Amino acid sequence: MLEAQKLQKRFGKTVAVEDVSFTARDGCVTALLGPNGAGKTTSLRMLYGLLQPDAGQAVVDGANAAAEPLAAQRRLGVLPDAPGLYGRLTAREHLRYAARLQGLSAREAETRAAALIERLDMGGIADRRSAGFSQGERRKVALGRALIHDPQNVVLDEPTNGLDVPSTRAMRKYVRSLAEAGKCVLFSTHILQEVSAVCDRVVIIARGRVVAEGTPDELLARTGQTNLEDAFVQLIGTEEGLGA
Amino acid sequence: MTAKALAVFAKEALDAVRDRRSVLSALSFALFGPLVLAMALSTIAKSSDDKGPLRLTVAGGGHAPSLVRFLEQNGAEIVRPSGDIESAVRRGDLTLALVIPEDYGKSFRSSRPARVELVYDASRMGSSTPVRRVEKLLERYNVQVAGLRLTARGISPQVALPVRLSAVDLSTAASRAAFALATFPIFLLMAAFIGGMNVAIDTTAGERERGSLETLLVHAVPRMDLVVGKWMAAVVFNLAAVLLTLLFSFLVLRWDGLQGMDIPVALSVRDALRLLVLLLPLALLAPALQMLIALFARSFKEAQTQLSLLMFVPMIPGLLLSFQSFEPKSWMHAVPILAEQVVMRDLLYGKVIAPSTLALTVGATVALTAVCLGVTSRLLRHERIVLGR
Numbered sequence: 001m002l003e004a005q006k007l008q009k010r011f012g013k014t015v016a017v018e019d020v021s022f023t024a025r026d027g028c029v030t031a032l033l034g035p036n037g038a039g040k041t042t043s044l045r046m047l048y049g050l051l052q053p054d055a056g057q058a059v060v061d062g063a064n065a066a067a068e069p070l071a072a073q074r075r076l077g078v079l080p081d082a083p084g085l086y087g088r089l090t091a092r093e094h095l096r097y098a099a100r101l102q103g104l105s106a107r108e109a110e111t112r113a114a115a116l117i118e119r120l121d122m123g124g125i126a127d128r129r130s131a132g133f134s135q136g137e138r139r140k141v142a143l144g145r146a147l148i149h150d151p152q153n154v155v156l157d158e159p160t161n162g163l164d165v166p167s168t169r170a171m172r173k174y175v176r177s178l179a180e181a182g183k184c185v186l187f188s189t190h191i192l193q194e195v196s197a198v199c200d201r202v203v204i205i206a207r208g209r210v211v212a213e214g215t216p217d218e219l220l221a222r223t224g225q226t227n228l229e230d231a232f233v234q235l236i237g238t239e240e241g242l243g244a
Numbered sequence: 245m246t247a248k249a250l251a252v253f254a255k256e257a258l259d260a261v262r263d264r265r266s267v268l269s270a271l272s273f274a275l276f277g278p279l280v281l282a283m284a285l286s287t288i289a290k291s292s293d294d295k296g297p298l299r300l301t302v303a304g305g306g307h308a309p310s311l312v313r314f315l316e317q318n319g320a321e322i323v324r325p326s327g328d329i330e331s332a333v334r335r336g337d338l339t340l341a342l343v344i345p346e347d348y349g350k351s352f353r354s355s356r357p358a359r360v361e362l363v364y365d366a367s368r369m370g371s372s373t374p375v376r377r378v379e380k381l382l383e384r385y386n387v388q389v390a391g392l393r394l395t396a397r398g399i400s401p402q403v404a405l406p407v408r409l410s411a412v413d414l415s416t417a418a419s420r421a422a423f424a425l426a427t428f429p430i431f432l433l434m435a436a437f438i439g440g441m442n443v444a445i446d447t448t449a450g451e452r453e454r455g456s457l458e459t460l461l462v463h464a465v466p467r468m469d470l471v472v473g474k475w476m477a478a479v480v481f482n483l484a485a486v487l488l489t490l491l492f493s494f495l496v497l498r499w500d501g502l503q504g505m506d507i508p509v510a511l512s513v514r515d516a517l518r519l520l521v522l523l524l525p526l527a528l529l530a531p532a533l534q535m536l537i538a539l540f541a542r543s544f545k546e547a548q549t550q551l552s553l554l555m556f557v558p559m560i561p562g563l564l565l566s567f568q569s570f571e572p573k574s575w576m577h578a579v580p581i582l583a584e585q586v587v588m589r590d591l592l593y594g595k596v597i598a599p600s601t602l603a604l605t606v607g608a609t610v611a612l613t614a615v616c617l618g619v620t621s622r623l624l625r626h627e628r629i630v631l632g633r
Contacts (some may be wrong), residue, residue, distance in 0.1 A: 084457075086259055
């Protein structure tokens with residue numbers, strides 16, 4: 001379970017996150033939906049311990065991400081904004097490295113890497129260097145790396161950004177299957193279709209604040225709209241920065 | 245050493261070995277230093293050859309038979325020219341040639357200065373010694389002829405010689421070789437700074453430039469493990485460069501071409517091992533310093549520029565040490581990098597190094613290394629360092 005409790009973060013004079021609270025539950029896909037620049041990435045970075053909140057706290061299965069970052073990170077798999085691959089390493093080597101970093105033994109690392117290569121359908125690229133990988137292939141390796149230690153919680157920052165249609169569909173399928181296996185999945189997006197396709201719950205964030213939280217149906221009922229796009233626009237009060 | 249630090253080390257080492265740039269920069273310098281040393285020493289060996297016969301090509305020797313005879317009597321081996329002299333000198337086929345113009349005899353007989361030309365290329369190695377020898381011979385011929393002319397006019401030749409300079413050059417080929425060897429510690433020092441530089445940059449500034457630093461930091465790894473693993477990879481490259489530099493230098497100094505020279509500071513196996521003891525802490529310190537600095541750079545290129553410039557700062561005392569005869573002060577042994585150079589120099593000059601001096605030198609360097617690693621791992625907690633691009 002992931003909990004954001006009154007998170008606040010400033011960079012100099014700019015307030016990136018003003019007041020963000022939400023809960024992402026196990027067995028659920030929770031979307032953090034908001035226009036570009038709403039504070040999604042900053043909120044996620046506080047959850048996975050890369051940024052220290054100025055106020056409030058980010059909690060991963062009871063562990064405060066700022067106070068006990070290692071305990072929180074062990075329970076967490078993260079797919080950041082940029083895949084950040086090493087061009088001279090193969091897909092398998094990336095997975096092995098991530099496994100060792102998470103504290104798995106060499107043998108466990110090997111088995112987990114092989115299992116993920118099969119599950120994420122990476123057989124064709126497993127032993128090729130990542131320098132020539134396509135966006136979709138990179139994202140797969142990064143996802144595999146996030147899941148390598150079989151974490152209870154998975155945070156994905158715009159996981160389908162820049163992917164073509166087949167890769168997007170595959171990514172959504174993986175995200176769904178994780179929740180069905182009982183994991184807590186939190187992902188950020190600015191794409192509305194994505195929300196209706198994979199999410200159980202939505203947290204809408206705009207200008208650094210949570211403006212609404214609930215299932216897609218609840219949001220429709222609350223705004224009296226018939227489609228999510230209109231509900232969303234009404235909730236955030238602008239159409240700016242929205243992807244179709 | 246934790247398992248996680250080892251995993252970081254294994255990954256960075258693999259990554260670096262696959263990076264041609266890192267491998268080349270470590271290897272090329274290991275070859276470059278000893279090569280320069282070999283060239284310097286062989287130049288000295290050649291140029292110091294001032295007792296051997298002086299081969300001198302003389303064009304138009306027929307115009308000045310007495311001058312040619314004088315040169316021959318004073319040990320010059322006169323050679324007749326074949327082909328164009330200037331182009332032969334330019335090509336390097338000829339080191340130098342004396343050209344005597346047709347009007348030499350006429351001017352000489354009428355007691356006007358008779359022009360002769362000495363053709364050489366000063367930019368060629370090994371030209372300065374024979375040129376100096378010919379100039380000296382011509383000077384002596386001048387004095388001799390002038391003396392005869394003055395005597396014929398009833399004036400003592402002494403009158404025309406207000407000052408007589410007699411230079412006493414005490415340097416020998418061996419002592420000049422020792423001078424060249426004094427620059428040797430600088431090459432070793434540079435090897436310890438260059439060998440792992442690419443790896444140090446790639447694992448810090450490079451990691452951030454590629455955007456992989458954020459991903460790396462979301463894993464449950466203590467920052468110190470990350471820093472130590474990366475640092476060890478750079479250290480391995482550094483050590484490889486230092487060992488190769490030492491090995492090649494060792495081979496250069498045992499090279500046949502130098503054997504006749506009786507170099508007083510020829511590198512013995514024992515000295516090489518002593519140098520290694522001094523270089524080890526430096527090989528540890530350099531990547532730690534470089535990683536710390538590179539972490540502030542915005543890109544790989546920027547880090548590379550900064551570090552290349554910075555590398556010359558520790559070289560300055562080394563250069564001064566090689567040029568000046570100065571006594572090291574005891575505080576210098578507590579200043580990392582400077583201390584190693586002072587001790588290396590003493591070692592090459594055959595001085596005995598006190599164990600306490602050595603301990604202080606090594607201890608100070610290792611302590612600074614630990615401080616650098618500690619600061620670097622703290623910096624990896626700073627948002628601006630991690631996310632600032």
